Amino acid sequence: MLNIGVIGCGAIGRDHIRRLHDLVPGAEVVACADYFQEAADKVAAQYGIRAYASGEELIAAPEVQAILITSSDDSHAGYVLEGLKHGKYIFCEKPLALNAADCEKIIEAELKHGKRLVQVGFMRRYDRGYAEMKRIIESGELGAPLMIHACHRNVSQGPGFKTEMGITNVAIHELDICRWLLGDEYKSAQVLKVRQSSLSNKGYDNPQIVLLETQNGCRIDVEVQVADGYGYDIQCQVVCEKGTINLPDPYAVVKRANATRSFPILTDWKDRFIEAYDIEMTEWVKSVENGKLTGPSSWDGYVACVAGDALNNSRGKGVFLPVETIEKPELYR
Ligand SMILES: NC(=O)C1=CN([C@@H]2O[C@H](COP(=O)(O)OP(=O)(O)OC[C@H]3O[C@@H](n4cnc5c(N)ncnc54)[C@H](O)[C@@H]3O)[C@@H](O)[C@H]2O)C=CC1
Numbered sequence: 001m002l003n004i005g006v007i008g009c010g011a012i013g014r015d016h017i018r019r020l021h022d023l024v025p026g027a028e029v030v031a032c033a034d035y036f037q038e039a040a041d042k043v044a045a046q047y048g049i050r051a052y053a054s055g056e057e058l059i060a061a062p063e064v065q066a067i068l069i070t071s072s073d074d075s076h077a078g079y080v081l082e083g084l085k086h087g088k089y090i091f092c093e094k095p096l097a098l099n100a101a102d103c104e105k106i107i108e109a110e111l112k113h114g115k116r117l118v119q120v121g122f123m124r125r126y127d128r129g130y131a132e133m134k135r136i137i138e139s140g141e142l143g144a145p146l147m148i149h150a151c152h153r154n155v156s157q158g159p160g161f162k163t164e165m166g167i168t169n170v171a172i173h174e175l176d177i178c179r180w181l182l183g184d185e186y187k188s189a190q191v192l193k194v195r196q197s198s199l200s201n202k203g204y205d206n207p208q209i210v211l212l213e214t215q216n217g218c219r220i221d222v223e224v225q226v227a228d229g230y231g232y233d234i235q236c237q238v239v240c241e242k243g244t245i246n247l248p249d250p251y252a253v254v255k256r257a258n259a260t261r262s263f264p265i266l267t268d269w270k271d272r273f274i275e276a277y278d279i280e281m282t283e284w285v286k287s288v289e290n291g292k293l294t295g296p297s298s299w300d301g302y303v304a305c306v307a308g309d310a311l312n313n314s315r316g317k318g319v320f321l322p323v324e325t326i327e328k329p330e331l332y333r
């Protein structure tokens, strides 16, 4: 049984605790912590587990064998580094850090252990639709991939949302999944501002368009809508030499009534990718128990942040900026 401590008892923290408690074989949530003690106390009472006064105390606790970080983006790097200090397995929700420099510190600390301890929460790799898209691309039946057209639309954002989070928090999913689908690396990146939507709360750019070029010459465009007002709508089309592949919409019943055909569009990421989260957590626990992580690594978290830094640095410049990484350590090859 893998004893897990969870830092961050908010939306995804509670959802992961539920799936680890109810669904994932071999997992036991034994502890939680949250910046707001009452949030931790409430989860602790619900599951009969211990609430720690801080993430650091939870990480140091002898009964905690693995850490699940579901706190706010700006706290991830610190907790990952703390977990590495204790030599514990760590699942860190995306993003690994807010910038590439902090990711490099994590890579340096992980390399000292001589084995992978960190997995990053890029859960779209576990979505059956994306997985089938990757299988078709790798089969070669449609020839080489040439372009990706994607969009990532959210209904709304909470308070404190900033323009750069459109990249570091939202589009970071596409920054990971596109290089995974293509088996390619990024060469350059540019973010464009478009006509602003009246639906956005003032104070951040929305929508934005992410443009990427890969080392093999593929071109990627991602529409990032953080307040589309209509639904949580994730689209992805890969254009290949002999055809195209589209991410399927999630299962939905088609209603025919009043001379209209209609089906619902989900509004919450928890529902849209519920199966992917279940598979992701199940595979993570299994890989920890096997002593060999198989999911997205610190390197994947780092590359997404390098591309994210280039995108955020390109804003308002009207040029593509290079996406340049350090040499990939053997541990991640
Ligand atoms: N993989 C995915 O699809 C998703 C990933 N996420 C990521 O998960 C993380 C949490 O997101 P949500 O649950 O939506 O946020 P949330 O705001 O609902 O929950 C965050 C919780 O962490 C706590 N917290 C914040 N800073 C902390 C700190 N320094 N130490 C301990 N606790 C702290 C807050 O009090 C709150 O209870 C974010 O990093 C987000 O990017 C969120 C949604 C989906």
Ligand SMILES: O=C1[C@H](O)[C@H](O)[C@@H](O)[C@H](O)[C@H]1O
Pocket: 094, 154, 169, 170, 173, 269
């Ligand atoms: O990771 C997530 C969710 O998966 C959504 O796709 C994002 O838009 C959200 O803001 C982020 O926290």
